[in-house]
Amino acid sequence: MFGHVYYPETGRLPTSADTAIKIASSVGTVIGQISFGLLADLLGRKRMYGVELIIMIAAIFSLSLSGDAHELSIVGITIFWRLILGIGIGGDYPSSSVITSEFATIKWRGAMMASVFASQGFGQFAAALVSFITTAAFKSSLQTPLDKCDDQCQSALGKSWRILYGLGIVPAVIALYFRLTIPETIRYTLDVENDEVAAVADAEYYVSGRFGQPKRTGFRGPMVERRLPKASMRDFLRHFGRWKNGRVLLGTTVSWFLLDVAFYGVGLNTSLIIQDIGYAGDGNNTIYDQLYNIGVGNLILSVGGLIPGHFAAIATIDTLGRKVLQLGGFVILTALFSIIGFAWKDHISPGGLVALFCLCNFFSNFGPNTTTFIVPGEVFPTRYRSTAYGLSAAAGKVGSILSQALSGPLKNKGGEDQWTNHVMQIYAFFMFLGIFSSLLIPETKRKRLEELTGEEIYLPMELEEEGRTSRDSVVPKV
Secondary structure (H helix, E strand, C coil), X not given: CHHHXXXXXXXXXCHHHHHHHHHHHHHHHHHHHHHHHHHHHXXXXXXXXXXXXXXXXXXXXXXXXXXXXXXXXXXXXXXXXXXXXXXHHHHHHXXXXXXXXXXXXXXXXXXXXXXXXXXXXXXXHHHHHHXXXXXXXXXXXXXXXXXXXXXXXXXXXXXXXHHXXXXXXXHHHXXXXXXHHCCCCHHHHHHCCCCXXXXXXXXXXXXXXXXXXXXXXXXXXXXXXXXCCCCCHHHHHHHHHCHHHHHHHHHXXXXXXXXXXXXXXXXXXXXXXXXXXXXXXXXXXXXXXXXXXXXXXXXXXXXXXXXXXXXHHHHHHHHHCHHHHHHHHXXXXXHHHHHHHHHHHHHCCXXXXXXXXXXXXXXXXXXXXXXXXXXXXXXXXXXXXXXXXXHHHHXXXXXXXXXXXXXXXXXXXXXCCXXXXXXXXXXXXHHHHHHHXXXXXXXXXXXXXXXXXXXXXXXXXXXXXXXXXXXXXHCCCC
């Protein structure tokens, strides 16, 4: 839509502009993941949960109302607001995962966290659906040749992309109320603020099903002296300087980096996949035909792989386990990308190629794309859980930036799409490396967070002697 509106002579964005727009949001995401991850550990989950959503709402609203001008091009303003949008999106990664992890029960923690992540797949489907609907709604204005988008056509597409962006505000505004009224997580209040009285109030308020800020008694402080270390740079380096802790952080960061190189690489080749399905190809005579078929193609790819993969992960992650899904996913993805890369169009029909890409989407979500989101929210101590999560997620986004910056030039090396098969072979190699990085992470299914992070060794002396845990003393029996 952008291409036809602002570059009607070619109908597509220049490669440099297209790459810059895509990378802008990823760069912003890296900034948001690291900064909000740190702030959530310093200031609390509740204080930051909602701030990042406000940033997203403001950026989306501003972007949907942006326009082209002599002194500032639409590409420039889009890059700026997508950078801001990326910061909000980045902040959402550690906040959503860690809050879900710290509130969830042991039995269903994986399914709850996977359900949060699955919303991404439904968001992608919703975007494709809205794009399809707007194209159909402006059909009469889009019945023009591909290289001749007139004023009426440009007006219709200008409204379409603004609607596509702007509708994202609706669910965000609804979610904002719940984010601003959620209580602080009990683990943060206990382990970081060392305030067991406040934790009791938060716990009782949470299990009551109410929202808002619980009433405090006025007294804040520990019931008994606890021995959890205070968060500091020195303690951070000491903690992760131990191999048993450092290897876990290494495993989460490297696995997410390797996965995102291929996952975002496949996303960047969506137009090529859609052409192989038979959509958006040479048979399209009008802009309507092109956009309509691209919309249908995107819906097929979402329904054919992304969403089913999320459902499969939700259903099995608490029984099969995180490590099994991640290792199995990387093994299968290595095989799939190898088949695509070495056989490519010479030995695979267009329909077979589409099926393989759908399988890649399926086993990404029913595998490392989901587990890389979940595991970092479980394996780090409370005082560094959000910070370490932000570092892990940022490593993944660096992988996506690398993919976005290099995939385009590489796949067109020697001619348009002449090197795409070799790009797929490179993705296969990255998936192969992911098998080994996954060996560094522990299995987390059906284990308490304190057991995973080693925080049980910091129980108060009084409770150790009685054979109870600090949770036994402060969390209501419900």
